[in-house]
Amino acid sequence: MEWKILAIDASILIHQFHCAVPTITNHKGDEISVLQGLFQRTVFMLQNGIKPLYVFDGIPPENKRFKDTKDGNVQFRRRINPAPTIGSDKWKDLKTLLNYLGVPFIQAPSEAEATCAHLVLKNVAWGAVTEDMDALPFSCHRLIRNLKAEKKIKVQEYNLDEIWKQLNLSREQFVDLCILLGCDYTSKIKGLGRKKALKMIREYKSIEGIVRVKSQEQIPPDFDYVTARRQFLSPVVAEVNLEDLKWTKPDDDKIRHFLCREKHMREVRVNSVLQKLHPPKKQKTQKRKSTATEVSPNKQTKMSEFYPAKKMVHPNKSTPGGPYPQCSDVRGIDRLQP
Incomplete structure (x- = not known):
């Protein structure tokens, strides 16, 4: 499997999971939508040959956060994403989960999509995953959108060099x-x-x-x-080299203990997700042949093995031939081609 490193705008995913309907809670009433969503999405990417590199938002520029209104008050230009802040308990939970999954992450000094674009520009990541189109003017040369677990949703890829050329x-x-x-x-x-x-x-x-x-x-x-x-x-971006990043094997025991015992997530759900990382191996069974007839004992003997038959072709008819036309429908993760 050829692995691809994708820089993930973590704040976009967190916002999607936080706004998911219905909200997922454990038996204690604690919201675990973000934690469960990040767990499932990360395993989905690892299962499909993707090395995710999560990038968290830092402090946004002042001209993005605030806007003066006509009455002199100050309001937010757009709704602030419910992304965990550095040092908060929710942020620590996400950090702990990613560590147990063996997935690295980066804290951006400012906009996460800017650092994602910089990682692609420096060939640290193959592409950037975000729904924020501002990644393109940040010079993100390969932008990936709609990278979700649903197979029916087609992944969108934007190549900035082609956009410049066409425009x-x-x-x-x-x-x-x-x-x-x-x-x-x-x-x-x-x-x-x-x-x-x-x-x-x-x-x-x-x-x-x-x-x-x-x-x-x-x-x-x-x-x-x-x-x-x-x-x-x-x-303003985070400077990271490929040598600084490390992906390790997920620790199933620590993941189960953290999600099931500490965060009270359903153990059946956690195990079903982890099983996707460990698909059962197909065992090759070697059939034993009979020494007397040199034919497998499970195989039914055909008449042609004793009396070989020849096919007769009518001289006025031609045998059908030629390959059948083939078609393919590329969906989901198969859209990511080098």
Whole structure:
């Protein structure tokens, strides 16, 4: 099996598991949705030839977290993900589980998707798994979405080099296009859709050129594209070498004790997931042949073994031949091709 290292945006998965309906609780009433979801998803990836490398969010930039309203109050630009913070009990539980599973993880200094993109850029990871499309302007050259355990869901792969080529844009122009279409770090110019924004970037080459031809009423006062561009082109990331990472064999006993005894997860469920990592080996049975007839005793003797028959072909008929057409439907994890 050829293993692939994938940098996983942990905060996205944690948010998905936390918002899952219905919420999973143990018999004590403690929520274990995130813990159980991370356990099952990690085993699914290990089972399918993936070495997951989890990346946790750090402190987000100020211009992402807060936004001034008209009445002078401060509000969040978007709902904060319920991701565990460093030092919290939930974060320690996830760290403990990943250690027992033998899977490494990284604490990003800022945005997790930025560090994931950097790991792909430095060839530490084969691809990055996140639902946040901001990974593309962070120069994530291979973005994987919809990597779930459901076989019916098709995995989506985005190749940044092909996107640049098809759009006929440089890296800097692509970043400006993403800012115009909307990102987490600034507001956007109203009235610019995908086609119009792409046309204007190709014509004026940058946001500065577009701003010069736009009236000041069309440019919002909080349109800080310069800071947003700098965050995409020079992000704060964690520097990690491949030699620093280590995947080890999962410790089944410690996993069972932690999940079943300490977190009170159902033992039947835990064992059923762990069994996926240890599929039963197929034993090759060698049939004993009879010394008298040199034929397996379990095999029924055919008439043709005593009286060989020849097939007769009518001279006016031709034997059918030629291969049948074959088709394949690539789904799920099979979408990840080198």
